[in-house]
Amino acid sequence: MSITHLQSFVAVAEERHVGRAARRLHLTQPPLSRHILALEDELGTRLFERTRQGMRLLPAGEVFLHHARRILAEVDTAVVTVRGLATRDVDG
Template sequence: MSLTQIQSFVAVAEEGHVGRAAHRLHLTQPPLSRHILALEDELGAPLFERTPRGMRLLPAGEAFLQHARRILSEVDAAVHTVRGVVGGPSK
């Protein structure tokens, strides 16, 4: 599981649509869809219901979303801490 897959998952979950999530992440739809499919394959469960109007979280996706947001928050905090130690710019 990669950080990119987790970021992609959160964006699609929040946007409810692959196209809008791809735009938000400055990606095209095909690689974003591949990130989601690879994540679902690794987890062994579908995370979204695909509908003609977009993507809706399934119960497994709802459960994973909390953890995914926490992971991204922890990564941001770690980057901020390291940059503070070395005197680099913080986000």
């Protein structure tokens, strides 16, 4: 599972539409759709229901969204922390 797949999942979940999520992530729709399908395949369950209006989170998707947001927040925190240490090392 990659950070890109998690970011893609969160964007689609929040936008509820692959096209809008793709624009938000500066991607085209086909790779974004592949990210979602790969993630669902890896997890062994569908996360979204595809509708004419867009994408609706299924119960597994609702649960996974909470975890994905937390994981991405931890990654952001780790990056900020390490960059702060690197800056101190350069300045020190």
